[in-house]
Amino acid sequence: MSQTLSSDTDADHNPVDQLAHITEQLAKALTGLTYALQEDALSLALLDGLEQLGRRVDGARVASTADVARRADVELYGGTASLSKRMGCTGKLDLIMSVTHVSVREVKRRISLGALTSVRPGVGPLRPAVFPTVSAALAAGEIGVDSAEIIVKGLQEVIRQADPSDLHLAERVLVANATGALNDDTEGLPGAGIALPADRMRVLVHEWQARLDPDGIAPQEEAREAKSSISFGSFERGLYRIFGGVTPDLRGEFETYFASRLSARATVKFLPTAGQTELDGADGTDGSDGADVVPDTEVVPDTDVVDIDRRPAGEKRADILRDMVREAARDPKAGVMGGSAPTVTVHVNAVDLNAGRGVGWIDGVEAPVSLTTVDQVLCSGGFIPILFGPNNEVLRVGDKRRAFSPAMTKAIMSRDGGCIISGCDIPAYWTELHHVKSYAQGGKTEVANGVCLCYRHHHAIDTSGWQIRMTHGRPEVLGPAWIDPSQTWRPAQNHRANRPIN
Known part of the structure; x- marks a missing residue:
């Protein structure tokens, strides 16, 4: 601003008068901009x-x-x-x-x-x-x-x-x-x-x-699970509104599978199949209160025993949708990310896991999950657990190809956790892999020469002023002067699981 603001410091003026004087000067300064x-x-x-x-x-x-x-x-x-x-x-x-x-x-x-x-x-x-x-x-x-x-x-x-x-x-x-x-x-x-x-x-x-409070995640998680619910509202403007809330692990499954379908490179499209019908609810039933009809009983085959399911309708829908997502992800026609089928990755630090306390992290989901959930997914499958050692070890895989292999991609994404540029919150599955030393200049296609960059930072890396280097197998970044006036090389963003709780 070309004008200087000053306040009258006369002891006879009270704060309200001083504020009015400053406001008047400020109004003049802003008008001149x-x-x-x-x-x-x-x-x-x-x-x-x-x-x-x-x-x-x-x-x-x-x-x-x-x-x-x-x-x-x-x-x-x-x-x-x-x-x-x-x-x-x-x-x-x-x-x-x-x-x-x-x-x-x-x-x-x-x-x-x-x-x-x-x-x-x-x-x-x-x-x-x-x-x-x-x-x-x-x-x-x-x-x-x-x-x-x-x-x-x-x-x-x-x-x-x-x-x-x-x-x-x-x-x-x-x-x-x-x-x-x-x-x-x-x-x-x-x-x-x-x-x-x-x-x-x-x-x-x-x-x-x-x-x-690493132990505080587990007690809260049971309450969250009990509240997991999906319901449908009234039909308005040609659409049924969806209401509800889901746990972090279910959100992670949604995010991962949806990302594979929404990717700019996805070739899979949703097509109606023969005999496909509309979802139940065409009768206009308003399920916003979770009270619409969902079967509460099931007859066990070859017996007269009736299994009573007392869960709320919304909770049943959440479990059904989870099964739908898992089944769709296993479909050979499903979209791919990093050269493989969409898979939810749970990251946990080995130090925390061995100590029996701490949390796990799911890519694309802000909320942590408890070690109880980590143990469950290790047993049930559907997730890939990525463990970081005490020294943040990552398996080194290298070859002479220009494109990073699926194994390399997983390793780099697990190390970086997303775009490595400071302040960027694009998760790993939305990023592209970048050769720190370009392939044309002899850079190798290996984990130690690859980093995650989002589309925006990748395509502007030569013009934005950001610089990247590898030090002891870990990326470091140097921001442009208008972002980092000190011009200091700093550790790049890495996955949250790289930082032990203890």
Whole structure:
């Protein structure tokens, strides 16, 4: 911005007057800005500068909202009514919405975040925020409300189970990931020094939850399974809506099989077969409440015994759909990924598996699965377990062909877990394999010379400024100057299972 903002620091001016003065100057500065017809570098700089300004304002709005919410809730000393009552409002939500004119959803969001990132009143001096590192970064405009919200909500879920020192370490590392800061906590971590977008932070928070409370996955999983349900809504605009929720392992099966069908290179198409009929429900039955007809009893062959199935209809549908996906994946005509039939891959670290604690990870699914689930899939099949050793060993397979073999593809995808470019969340099965040293320049087609890149990063690798090298069989990346001003080689993103819980 070409204009400098300054505030009147006269002691006679209260904060409201100072804020009005700043707002007036800011309005003049923003009115003078032009966005079109700028050079690319200047356009990106404007976007970054405005976002920093917005984060500053957002942090202040959260703090102010939390303060007013507290005043609106608390009966003040001397029996004076709370602020909401004195203003003639029904409560804090009514009061804040009347002042800000924002939605009740946004008010609740600010209050919830502010309660965890603002100083707290008590007997004596003010107590620090529950999450002080997030609080400081939010107030300084270093992270946005969305990233702050993802971090504090995720850590709040495990705050009772986690060791306080480990919890504080997780908070510092996550804030460093969100801001791109380099410190002792993040040294050597993949992507350290490069600020990650909020959506990517959600994935990292899931990892830290698993590290802080690895045993908490198993108790939750039974509850999730009981809630797995699929049902159909009313017929509207030519479609039946589908409602429900599924467990992480079932989601992984869906993602893997759907990916093989949705791939740009897929040649398989869905064609009606002879005698194919429409699904039940043509009579207009609304199954949104899970109460439509699904057989509850089955006569066991050659007996008069009736097996009573008391599961809800939605849960039955979920199991039926799972069987359909598994059967379709085994079909020889199914789409292929990496030269083989679509197969769900469960990654688990051997250190965690031998210790009997930790979690497993399914490609394309953010939520971890418990070791109980890992044991089940090892016995039942349908999944391929990939184990990483204490030193992250990967089987080395090499040949003289230009194309990577299916075995190489599996090894590289298992090592990288997805596109290796920092901040990219494209899972492994959507990536393409790239020769670090090009085949034309004598680069070998082997695991030690191959990395996973998404379509976008693969096709722009020569123009985007990203550089890749292999060090001791592991990829490292160097970001362009506009992303990483320090121009430091850093470990590439790798699969979550490469990082043991312990």
